[in-house]
């Protein structure tokens with residue numbers, strides 16, 4: 040019986056998908072990532088049990104060729120029905136390396152999180168939204184667009200982690216189920232960089248072009264405060280599906296958020312909603328909600344900007360503590376009023392995006408290296 044089963048299985052046609060699945064478990068020995076996600080396998084065919092493919096190496100004559108071939112051959116021969124494996128090697132031409140390094144970002148929806156004013160909780164909202172969307176089963180990336188004061192590594196608990204570099208390509212780390220990239224991971228915190236105009240644009244392009252984001256459903260971009268240079272560059276470089284405005288109820292912050300919202304309008308980026316942060320304080324003793332900074336700002340903003348109010352997030356010391364310790368509220372206390380507000384905002388954002396049908400990029404985005412520099 041066993042013999043018969045083996046014979047029957049060996050008759051089944053071997054598919055390319057099976058080979059891809061097998062090779063996606065084969066690790067490149069130096070970088071410890073699989074051959075498929077490193078985009079090293081090309082010209083793959085599977086005909087009558089004979090599998091053939093080319094492994095593209097970055098360097099000719101590398102000693103890695105031997106273990107790669109051994110591992111790949113073993114994995115493919117383990118597929119029932121495979122009779123023979125033909126592996127050949129080639130080296131990526133230098134010109135193509137540059138070409139492929141421009142094609143890393145493939146996101147269905149790219150959403151900017153912005154505000155007019157600093158310190159209102161943009162990064163907190165961006166991190167919690169991104170993690171909440173990830174928990175709802177989507178593939179999410181979080182890009183820290185704040186190159187002057189990158190806080191995303193701290194708030195996601197990955198500061199000090201070094202992204203893994205493979206040639207020109209940068210592989211971003213994962214945190215709480217999402218992919219995270221920040222200038223703060225490339226430049227040590229103790230050596231602050233004074234960004235001059237062209238350098239800053241270069242840095243932003245590097246974050247977008249050389250980082251291997253992989254295929255994403257959502258890329259959330261945490262913008263720096265205000266309506267300056269970085270915001271403009273990011274907004275004009277990225278095909279944004281839309282933007283979210285974060286504001287606090289204080290009167291002072293209100294005008295700035297309107298101004299920020301107006302900038303997106305002028306640039307033709309739809310507003311997807313407003314998040315009112317630090318809206319009220321729930322007394323831990325009696326449970327009563329106290330509106331410390333006044334009421335109704337979120338509703339007013341949403342009316343003035345003609346965009347929905349996605350959530351009102353309470354002022355909660357646990358939110359700050361979660362930010363400082365790298366454990367976002369949606370993970371540390373998902374049932375708390377703040378945790379629920381973030382999840383609600385995530386669900387409403389997904390609905391708003393699906394309704395808008397304005398997708399960011401169906402295929403990969405080809406970033407033009409000669410994009411005009413906005414000053």
Ligand SMILES: Nc1ncnc2c1ncn2[C@@H]1O[C@H](COP(=O)(O)OP(=O)(O)OP(=O)(O)O)[C@@H](O)[C@H]1O
Nearest residue numbers: 157158159160161162163264353354355358359362
């Ligand atoms: N709902 C909240 N309750 C309590 N603390 C909060 C809340 N939201 C944000 N914070 C805290 O307020 C501070 C500022 O938040 P955050 O860094 O997210 O703001 P930001 O708008 O990104 O600031 P910046 O303009 O500097 O980038 C942080 O210490 C954060 O933990």
Ligand SMILES: [Mg+2]
Nearest residue numbers: 161162185190
């Ligand atoms: Mg911030």
